[in-house]
Amino acid sequence: MAGTDLTYIVEEIVTQCRLNGNPVSEPLAAFVANTIFDPNTNMFFLEHDVDESSARDVIEFAVERLQRKNDAAIDTCKLQVGFDTAYVQQEQNRQEEIAILAKSATSLIGIILNSETNNRNDFDSLTNLYRSIFAFLMLKAGQGANVEGDKSNDRTVEKEVAAALESVFPRVGLRSFVSLTAHEKTGQLNELENIVLGIRLFNKQIGKGGVGLVDVPTLALEEGSAVLLKVQQDVFEMTEECQLYTDLFNHINKLGDATPTKEDQQRLREELAHRRQYLSYCLNLQDEIQTSLEKIDDLRGRYETSMEELQVLVGSRTSVPKDQVYPKFDILAQLFSAMSDERRVLQMRQQLFDVLSSFKNPFMSVFKSELRNALHHARTIPDEDEETDASSPLPDTEDRPLRLMPETTADFMQIPLDFQGFCLWTIVESDGLLMPGNPSLGVLKYENKFCVFSTERAIHEFESDPSKYLTDVKRICRRRPELIHLLQLQDDFPAASLSNLLQGREGIHPPFAFSAPVLVDAATETPLHFVERNVNPQYHWNEWELRKKALQMANIRKKRTTGAQCDLSHFRRENETQVWLAKDQTTNTGVTQGTNPIRSRNYIKGLRGDPSAEKVVTNLRYEL
Numbered sequence: 001m002a003g004t005d006l007t008y009i010v011e012e013i014v015t016q017c018r019l020n021g022n023p024v025s026e027p028l029a030a031f032v033a034n035t036i037f038d039p040n041t042n043m044f045f046l047e048h049d050v051d052e053s054s055a056r057d058v059i060e061f062a063v064e065r066l067q068r069k070n071d072a073a074i075d076t077c078k079l080q081v082g083f084d085t086a087y088v089q090q091e092q093n094r095q096e097e098i099a100i101l102a103k104s105a106t107s108l109i110g111i112i113l114n115s116e117t118n119n120r121n122d123f124d125s126l127t128n129l130y131r132s133i134f135a136f137l138m139l140k141a142g143q144g145a146n147v148e149g150d151k152s153n154d155r156t157v158e159k160e161v162a163a164a165l166e167s168v169f170p171r172v173g174l175r176s177f178v179s180l181t182a183h184e185k186t187g188q189l190n191e192l193e194n195i196v197l198g199i200r201l202f203n204k205q206i207g208k209g210g211v212g213l214v215d216v217p218t219l220a221l222e223e224g225s226a227v228l229l230k231v232q233q234d235v236f237e238m239t240e241e242c243q244l245y246t247d248l249f250n251h252i253n254k255l256g257d258a259t260p261t262k263e264d265q266q267r268l269r270e271e272l273a274h275r276r277q278y279l280s281y282c283l284n285l286q287d288e289i290q291t292s293l294e295k296i297d298d299l300r301g302r303y304e305t306s307m308e309e310l311q312v313l314v315g316s317r318t319s320v321p322k323d324q325v326y327p328k329f330d331i332l333a334q335l336f337s338a339m340s341d342e343r344r345v346l347q348m349r350q351q352l353f354d355v356l357s358s359f360k361n362p363f364m365s366v367f368k369s370e371l372r373n374a375l376h377h378a379r380t381i382p383d384e385d386e387e388t389d390a391s392s393p394l395p396d397t398e399d400r401p402l403r404l405m406p407e408t409t410a411d412f413m414q415i416p417l418d419f420q421g422f423c424l425w426t427i428v429e430s431d432g433l434l435m436p437g438n439p440s441l442g443v444l445k446y447e448n449k450f451c452v453f454s455t456e457r458a459i460h461e462f463e464s465d466p467s468k469y470l471t472d473v474k475r476i477c478r479r480r481p482e483l484i485h486l487l488q489l490q491d492d493f494p495a496a497s498l499s500n501l502l503q504g505r506e507g508i509h510p511p512f513a514f515s516a517p518v519l520v521d522a523a524t525e526t527p528l529h530f531v532e533r534n535v536n537p538q539y540h541w542n543e544w545e546l547r548k549k550a551l552q553m554a555n556i557r558k559k560r561t562t563g564a565q566c567d568l569s570h571f572r573r574e575n576e577t578q579v580w581l582a583k584d585q586t587t588n589t590g591v592t593q594g595t596n597p598i599r600s601r602n603y604i605k606g607l608r609g610d611p612s613a614e615k616v617v618t619n620l621r622y623e624l
Contacts, residue, residue: 006030006033006034006046008055009033009046009055009058009059009062010026010029010030010033012059013029013032013033013059013062013063013066014026014029016059016063017029017063017066017067020063020067022066022067024066025081025082025085027081027085027498027501027502028066028077028078028081028082029062029066030501031077031080031081031481031496031498031501032062032065032066032074032077033046033058033059033062034046034495034496034501035077035478035481035484035493035496036057036058036061036062036065037478037479037481038054042475042478043478044478044493044495044496045057045058046058046495047495070363070364071270071363072267072270072271072273072274072363073270073273073480073482074482075274075359075362075363076270076273076274076277076482076486077481077482078359078362079274079277079278079281079356079359079362080277080482080485080486080498081498082355082358082359083281083352083355083356083359084498084499084502085502086351086352086355087352088502090348090351090352094344094348104139105136105139105140108132108135108136108139109136109186109189111132112129112132112133112136112185112189113182113185113186115128115129115132115178126171126174126175126178129174129177129178130171130174133165133169133189133192134161134162134165136189136193137161137165137192137193137196138157138158138161140193140197141157141161141196141197141200141212142157156211156212157211157212160200160203160209160210160211161196161200164195164196164199164200165192165196167199168192168195168196168199168322168326169192191330193333194329194330194333194334195326195329195330195333197329197332197333197336197337198328198329198330198331198332198333199329200213201213201307201329201332201333201336202307202310202311202314202329202332205307205311206311216336216339216340216343217296217299217300217303217339219343220296220339220342220343220346221293221296221297221300223343223346223347223350224289224292224293224296224343224346225293227289227346227349227350227353228286228289228290228293230353231282231285231286231289231353232286234278234282234357234360235279235282235283235286238275238278238279238282239279241275242272242275242276242279244367244372244375245268245271245272245275245367246272246435246436247375247379248268248367248371248375249268249430249433249435250435251375251378251379251381252265254378254381255371255374255375255378256374258370258371258373258374260366260371264366266431267366268366268367269430269431269432269433269434270480270482271363271365271366271367272433272434273432273434273480273482273483273486274363274482276420276434276486277482277485277486278356278359278360280420280486281356282356285349285352285353285356288345288349289346289349292342292345292346292349293346295338295342296339296342296343296346299335299338299339299342300339302335303332303335303336303339306328306331306332306335307332309328310325310328310329310332313325313328399446399466399467400463401444401445401446401451401462401463401466402444402445402446403442403443403444403445403459403463404442404443404444404445404450405442406439406440406442409443412439412443415443415450416450417437417439417443417450417451417452418449418450418451418488419451419473419487419488419489420486420487420488421436421437421439421452422434422435422436422437422452422487423435423436423437423452423453423454423458424437424451424453424458424462424469424470424473425453425454425455425458425459425461425462425469426453426454426458427473427476427483427487428469428472428473428476431476432476432479432480432483434483434486435454436454437451437452437453437454438452438453438454438455439452441453441455441456441459442459444459444462444463444466446466446470447466447470449470473487473489474489474492474493477489477492477493481493481496484496484497485498596623598621598622598623599621599622599623600619600620600621600622601619601620601621601622602617602618602619602620603617603618603619603620604616604617604618605617605618
């Protein structure tokens with residue numbers, strides 16, 4: 001029925017809130033509608049089928065909750081929905097910007113690829129193609145956060161781009177460009193874009209051009225450092241606030257007459273949840289900003305190194321080999337574009353922090369100065385030693401939680417803690433009170449959940465019945481839905497999951513989908529006309545292979561072994577004859593003999609020296 005549909009319920013909530021002068025967004029109305037508690041079933045109303053009467057009750061309860069003023073619980077829900085909505089909206093806007101720029105570039109690339117020339121000497125066609133390439137470079141030169149928005153510099157930028165294009169890719173090169181494939185043309189255009197940008201960056205460095213290009217690394221570091229300082233200030237402030245609330249509940253029995261009433265204690269729990277949620281978002285922003293600043297700092301170092309190498313390479317020379325200088329320009333442009341992207345991320349985080357700051361102090365706290373003074377006095381009173389009731393032995397079963405200690409567990413600090421590291425026992429026993437656990441007491445693993453606790457007593461009671469606490473924490477979250485997102489229990493409450501409401505997953509109405517589902521572009525290229533493939537293994541395209549076969553056939557015809565079949569012999573039977581093979585015979589010859597003759601050698605004395613001296617001949621005989 002239309003009256004029980006979620007879309008109808010949300011539209012009614014939004015309409016009534018607008019009529020009451022307190023407009024709310026559709027995601028917030030959907031979240032509140034999905035988290036209206038039904039005391040009869042101890043579940044959310046919309047977790048089961050509802051009739052028109054129940055739907056009307058949901059609308060009434062949701063409008064009443066959204067109209068509350070100075071309510072920390074609903075303000076926490078507004079903080080969660082507002083921050084996550086802004087985050088998703090930013091990502092959607094960024095993807096849309098990228099898609100628009102990519103569409104414009106793709107359109108120009110398509111024109112360039114589809115440019116037809118009658119021949120390589122067609123002057124008019126080549127001129128139009130060159131103009132399209134120039135338009136593509138001008139489109140890239142005016143994109144992103146790396147350029148200034150001053151329109152008076154457009155003409156100067158055109159001259160710089162035209163000069164760089166003529167230097168890198170003169171008109172003569174169009175004749176070889178048109179003969180390339182579409183893939184090769186696209187790659188050459190992208191490379192040309194980077195080289196032209198690198199030339200402009202180099203000219204800006206030496207003071208001879210680069211009009212419109214901003215000093216991205218300096219601006220990014222300045223802007224990022226400024227927003228990081230603001231976030232760190234809020235982190236420090238919220239950490240101090242959360243510590244005050246924590247100390248208040250730790251010393252609540254020492255406050256005497258200043259002890260808050262039960263209503264005020266419940267309000268203080270809700271305020272603490274808001275502070276911790278705000279602190280959690282600030283810490284996430286702080287980590288993302290620090291990561292971006294580290295990337296920019298690393299990119300800036302590489303950028304400056306590449307610029308110095310380029311200056312040394314070029315020096316005062318009027319011409320440099322392009323195979324040496326073009327890769328340097330390409331690297332320079334890539335580093336500059338990467339820094340521009342990170343700067344854009346920092347600007348988005350600045351806007352996100354502005355949205356977060358609007359939810360910082362939406363209510364008047366009941367943590368007044370009188371209560372703060374009483375807390376200051378209670379801190380001076382020594383704590384009583386808390387004894388753990390270990391009289392009842394723990395059940396020795398396989399379902400008993402496993403206690404991981406820092407001294408005996410490898411990578412203890414890397415264990416992912418559930419419930420955001422808050423003490424599960426305190427959440428259940430103190431009606432949603434968020435107190436930090438103490439990892440030094442150990443981490444208890446049960447049903448793939450890693451829990452920490454603030455005291456030994458909490459650990460002992462959890463070990464006695466762990467299933468009870470895991471069930472009761474869900475019961476607490478049903479009564480206090482602002483804890484679902486804070487404790488990261490969205491998987492247990494899919495209807496109340498902000499990611500489902502904001503990202504349009506299956507089962508959620510499209511109006512609540514601020515960003516479209518993630519899609520992937522895919523394409524398949526097929527031939528225009530399919531050609532059947534008939535492979536003949538006897539076919540040889542190589543002429544030398546054919547000559548080899550011919551020689552083999554000619555050589556076989558000259559062999560002595562031949563055979564023939566005729567009409568007179570093909571019906572005759574084959575005959576076989578067995579013969580005795582000849583015996584192997586050998587001959588034994590005599591022993592080889594020889595003689596050893598006497599060797600004679602003559603030696604003449606007196607051949608050297610005085611010619612008148614007497615010559616003496618000596619004869620020697622050898623028997624070897």
